[in-house]
Amino acid sequence: MADRPLRIIIAKAGLDGHDRGAKVIARALRDAGMEVIYTGLFQTPEQIVQTAIQEDADGIGLSILSGAHMTLFPLVIDQLKEQGAEDVVFFGGGTIPPEDAVELKQRGVQAVFTPGAPLQEIVDFVEARCGKRRELVG
Amino acid sequence: MAKMIDRASGLGAPATPEFEAQHQAWEGSAAAGRPRVGPGSGAVDRTISDVPLKAVYGPQDVAHLDLARDLAYPGQYPYTRGIHANGYRDRLWTMRQFAGFGNAKQTNERYHFLLSQGQTGLSVAFDMPTLMGYDSDAPQSRGEVGRCGVAIDSLADMEVLFDGIDMGKITTSMTINGPAAIAVAQYIAAAEKKGISRAELGGTIQADILKEYIAQKEWIFPPRPHMRVIVDMIEFCTAQMPKWNTISISGYHIREAGSTAAQELAFTLADGFAYVEACMAAGMDVDSFAPRLSFFFNSHIDFFEEIAKFRAARRIYARRMRDRYGAKNPKSWQLRFHTQTAGCSATAQQPENNIVRVAYEAMAAVLGGTQSLHTNSMDEVLALPTEKSVEIALRTQQVLAYETNVTNVADPLGGSYFVEALTDEMERQAEAYFAQIEEYGGVVEAIEAGFFQKEIAEASYRYQRSIEAKDRVVVGVNAFARDEKPGDMDLLKITEEVERAQARSVQDVRANRDAANVRASLERLQRACRDPKDNLMPHLIDCVNAYCTEGEITEAMVQVYGRYTERSVF
Numbered sequence: 199m200a201d202r203p204l205r206i207i208i209a210k211a212g213l214d215g216h217d218r219g220a221k222v223i224a225r226a227l228r229d230a231g232m233e234v235i236y237t238g239l240f241q242t243p244e245q246i247v248q249t250a251i252q253e254d255a256d257g258i259g260l261s262i263l264s265g266a267h268m269t270l271f272p273l274v275i276d277q278l279k280e281q282g283a284e285d286v287v288f289f290g291g292g293t294i295p296p297e298d299a300v301e302l303k304q305r306g307v308q309a310v311f312t313p314g315a316p317l318q319e320i321v322d323f324v325e326a327r328c329g330k331r332r333e334l335v336g
Numbered sequence: 337m338a339k340m341i342d343r344a345s346g347l348g349a350p351a352t353p354e355f356e357a358q359h360q361a362w363e364g365s366a367a368a369g370r371p372r373v374g375p376g377s378g379a380v381d382r383t384i385s386d387v388p389l390k391a392v393y394g395p396q397d398v399a400h401l402d403l404a405r406d407l408a409y410p411g412q413y414p415y416t417r418g419i420h421a422n423g424y425r426d427r428l429w430t431m432r433q434f435a436g437f438g439n440a441k442q443t444n445e446r447y448h449f450l451l452s453q454g455q456t457g458l459s460v461a462f463d464m465p466t467l468m469g470y471d472s473d474a475p476q477s478r479g480e481v482g483r484c485g486v487a488i489d490s491l492a493d494m495e496v497l498f499d500g501i502d503m504g505k506i507t508t509s510m511t512i513n514g515p516a517a518i519a520v521a522q523y524i525a526a527a528e529k530k531g532i533s534r535a536e537l538g539g540t541i542q543a544d545i546l547k548e549y550i551a552q553k554e555w556i557f558p559p560r561p562h563m564r565v566i567v568d569m570i571e572f573c574t575a576q577m578p579k580w581n582t583i584s585i586s587g588y589h590i591r592e593a594g595s596t597a598a599q600e601l602a603f604t605l606a607d608g609f610a611y612v613e614a615c616m617a618a619g620m621d622v623d624s625f626a627p628r629l630s631f632f633f634n635s636h637i638d639f640f641e642e643i644a645k646f647r648a649a650r651r652i653y654a655r656r657m658r659d660r661y662g663a664k665n666p667k668s669w670q671l672r673f674h675t676q677t678a679g680c681s682a683t684a685q686q687p688e689n690n691i692v693r694v695a696y697e698a699m700a701a702v703l704g705g706t707q708s709l710h711t712n713s714m715d716e717v718l719a720l721p722t723e724k725s726v727e728i729a730l731r732t733q734q735v736l737a738y739e740t741n742v743t744n745v746a747d748p749l750g751g752s753y754f755v756e757a758l759t760d761e762m763e764r765q766a767e768a769y770f771a772q773i774e775e776y777g778g779v780v781e782a783i784e785a786g787f788f789q790k791e792i793a794e795a796s797y798r799y800q801r802s803i804e805a806k807d808r809v810v811v812g813v814n815a816f817a818r819d820e821k822p823g824d825m826d827l828l829k830i831t832e833e834v835e836r837a838q839a840r841s842v843q844d845v846r847a848n849r850d851a852a853n854v855r856a857s858l859e860r861l862q863r864a865c866r867d868p869k870d871n872l873m874p875h876l877i878d879c880v881n882a883y884c885t886e887g888e889i890t891e892a893m894v895q896v897y898g899r900y901t902e903r904s905v906f
Contacts, residue, residue, distance in 0.1 A: 208906075213464035213480050215553025218594045218680070218796050221906035225797050238904035239553055240476075264464050265720070265830065269479025293684075295718045295827050312684045313717050314813040317804050 204328045205233040207258045209246045211274070214264035215239055219291060219313075223259060226317040227324060243273035247281050256328035257287035267294050267302065275306045285335050287327045291315065347407065347756060348399030359394060366391050375815040378807030384638035385596030386798070387761060393753035401756055406651070410746040414654035416647050416759065418705040419670040423746025424737075430708035431733045432509060434676065436461030436486035437720045438834045439841070440496035443486040447501060449723065455730060457539075459509040459710065460497070461485035462519075467554045469515045469890030473839035481835035484720065489842040490885045494522040495529065504532040508539035509584070509674070509708075514556035516543035517569045518889050521876040524577075540581035540630055540674070543569060546607040546779055550788040552589035553902070556890060559780045561865075561897035565872060566611065567618050572873035574625045581630040583611060584674065590788075591634035592680045594796020597645045600634060601762055602769035603788055605652055610779040612661055622661050626668035635701040636678040637693055643749060644758035646704025649673070652763055675701035676710040682717040686812035687825060690714040695732050702742060703749055709733060719827040786905050793906055842885055849883040857882045858892045865896040 208224040210217055217239060228234045235253055237246060250258050262270055271290060278284050291311035294302070299310040309323050351359065372380060382388050390397070401407065408414065411421030420427070433450055435458075436443045447458055463485040465477035471489050472481045481487050488494055498508075503526070512519045520541050524534045545562045548555045555562065566583065573582040587604030595603065608629065615625050631649065635642050653671035657663040677697035682690040694711050701709055711729040713721030721729070737743060749755045776782035783789075802808050809815045857879045864870040879889050 212478075213468045213470070213476060215548075217553060217904075218592070221793050222594070222797055222800050224906045225793075226800075234906075236904055236906050238902060264480055265483030266464070266479035269832075273479075293718060314683045314685050314810065316814070317800060 203231055203233050204257070204324065204332065205235070205253060205255045206324060206328065207235050207237060207246065207250045207253065207255045209237040209241055209249075209258060209260045210239045211241050211243060211246060211260060211262060211270045212264060212266045213240060214262055214266065216263040216292075217261070219263070220259075220261040222317070223261070223291070223320060226321055227259075230321045230325070232324070243270060243277045246274055247277035247283060247286075250286050251281060251283050255286060256331055257289065257324055259324070260288070260290035262290065262292040262294070265293070267292060268298055271302050271307055272305055285331055287324070287331055289323065289327075291320075346399060347401040347403055347751065348395035348397070348753075351395065359396075362392065375806060376809035378805065379802060383597070383641040383758075384636065384799070384808070385598060385641060385795075387598070387641065387758070387765075393757050395753065397757040398753050398760075401760060406760075407750065407756070410750075413658070413666065413669060415650040415670055417747035417750045419650065419672060419707075420705075420746070423705070424702070424743035425746070428737050428743065429702065429706055430457045430507070431455055431730060431737075432457040432459045432674070432708045432710055433726060433730055434459040434461050434509075434511065434710045435726070436463070437484075437828065438482040438830055439487055439838050440493040442482075442834075444497055444499050444501075446723070446726075447497075450726070450730070451501070451506070453727065453730060454734065457507045457509065457708065458501070460511065462510075462512050463487045464554075466886060467512055467514065469518075469556045469886060469894075471842050471885045471887030472835065473842055474887055477835075479835075481838050482830050487834075487838045488519070488522070488886065489838070490845045490883050491522050491525050491880050492841075492845050492883065494526040498526055498530075503527045503530060504536045506538075507579075508537075509542075510539070511542045513542055513545050513548050513552070514554055514562075515886055515890060516541050516545075517565050517872060517876055518880065518886055520569060520573065521873065521880040522886075524877055525880045534577050536579070537577055538579035540584050541569070541573075542584045542586060542632070544583060544586045544607060544632075546610060546783065547586050547589055547604070549783045549900070549902070550590055550603060550607075551593035551595070551792060555900045556894065557897040558900045559783060562900075563614050563780070564868060565893075567614050568872045570611070570615055570625055571618065571620060572871055574620070574628060578628075580628065581672075582625065582628045584630050584632045585611065586632040588632050588634045588676055590792065591636060591678065593792050594680070594799060595792045596795050597636065597638070597641050598762055598765035599769065599791060599795060601645050601649055601652075602766040602773075604631065604633070605649065605656075605766060606770060606773050606779050608653070609656060609661075612657070616661065622657075622663045623665040623668050626657060626661075626663050627665060627670075630707075631671055631673035633673050633675050633701075633706075634678050635675045635697040635704075635706075637681045637697060639696060639700050640755060640758055641762075642697070642700040643704045644755055644762050646673070646675075646701070646706065647747075647755070647759045648762035648766065650705070651759070652766055672707045674708040674710070675704075675706040677701070677712045679712055679716060682712060682714070683810060683813050684717045685817060685820060687714045687717060689812050690717065691728060691732065694729060695736070698732055698736055699740070699742065702736060705747065715825055715827060718825070720830070722826055722828045724826075786903060790905050845883055845885065853882040854879075854884050854888070858884060858888065861889065862892050862896055865893055 713725035
């Protein structure tokens, strides 16, 4: 059992201002007892990963509804590798067509949630994956 | 002859002993009824926005309404029953499908298709870089070019977008806010190059910057300088473009961000009144500009609540415009609005079900008296719509207009105990919000305090929780779900090649223009930005005609006004 709560970054990247989903997820994770840092809008992949490292976060959830997901998700993965933070659990969601979700998962996004995904499913996922990471990394 | 009832103008008729006995008998039998069980039974006593509902409505619920004061007839103040005496009998709403993707040429082809299929107006969807004032080759634009709309970097793109389209005949709506004044300048310049004068141009520019800070988040400058740009644009268009709707004050995005119906209504009208006050403060006569103001609402899935919202919007607006702002021209009292069905009500699961949702939402908009309508396509929750799904969405409107006969009678729900009581409740809730906003000192102050943002975040979380708890059913999501395999639907793909080609194209524009003219026009624009008495629009038109790009024009203005950053709350 971790002695401090899981810490999760909820991020918005690119020029996309749709923040309803990101904020609802942030609230739900907080209500589930996690520490949530919401980055606000218009973050670059570099900034998102830097925030995660500075905050010693267990996971990053990225929300994209503008169609730029196939560019921005891989850029975050590149940054995680470059900045030596590949152990951070990376998941996301938005208006993402099923085939794209499959491809993103192959490229290292651990889960992709689309509109209608139950909050509890997301909370369960984050608790399980980030909890496992905590056990490994400490 | 029957005895005249001694009630001058009340909607609720006084109860006779026989009717009162019926009422009491109903109360008795309703109390004895057992509540429904099963999916969705947790929310039978309230609307999707948590407005409490009774099991039935009667004359006692509308007894306080005065027929002359609160309803009148269609086409009469306070326009609760619509702004046209004949409803849709003499003129249907405008069927206007929002469209744009990839580059200007691809979108131009979609427009030609839609017009050939009987669509009666155009509506431009811009991509994110265009909406935020960045050129397609800017680092901020990576991955976003042409994705959720069309990329328009300069006048060259606007010329291609309207190639072969008679800009003097067709009306065009442009959904853009931060750079709205630049888009209008581009539209004017493109038309004038074809020999069509700006006075002939009909259409709408959204230009509603206040709701960007509240909900949609596509801003450039901070609120105060942004208001100056908008007021300049309204003043210019009012004087030179008599057929142009100078602003489209929008609740759509407020609702999509998760607000309730009453919040959408209240915040949108509050924004509208803020523009009215800003224009009046700039010295404009209210009757000079108010007739060209227009609104844009969401039509969500709670059928009667939406109809009540539209009817209340007209009544509140008419009263305020006449009584508070002293407008004398009836056109200034009439709230005209566009409607779009609720994107946020669509589901990624069983996407074909969205066709049905859209049809109900469209009918609510029409029963609420909309002037124009966009019906969403079933696949928009996954990607930009394909031609096939756009066609179904347009056909949905045509079936509604030509087959259902709901258009044959003006305001067919007028006088319904329930609809009138709910309309009244919407007005009451909106007035309560107006009082709260006034306590902050106005809309801009309430934005700066994060009031709207917090109210919306709360409502959206509450709604999501009610879905999670299965108090409400979303078909195919938390009930009646089935396993789906990915790739069941054909989706529109925007390739990365679009981005590369568009970046090259804007670089070509920069290489093939008179650089001195570019510099000079941008400098004149910056001087005008510093001089509140110099209207910005003529300078923007000069910049556009010099083929300055949108990014260059925006950057020149940002150097004077700064860029806005939000304090995020969740």
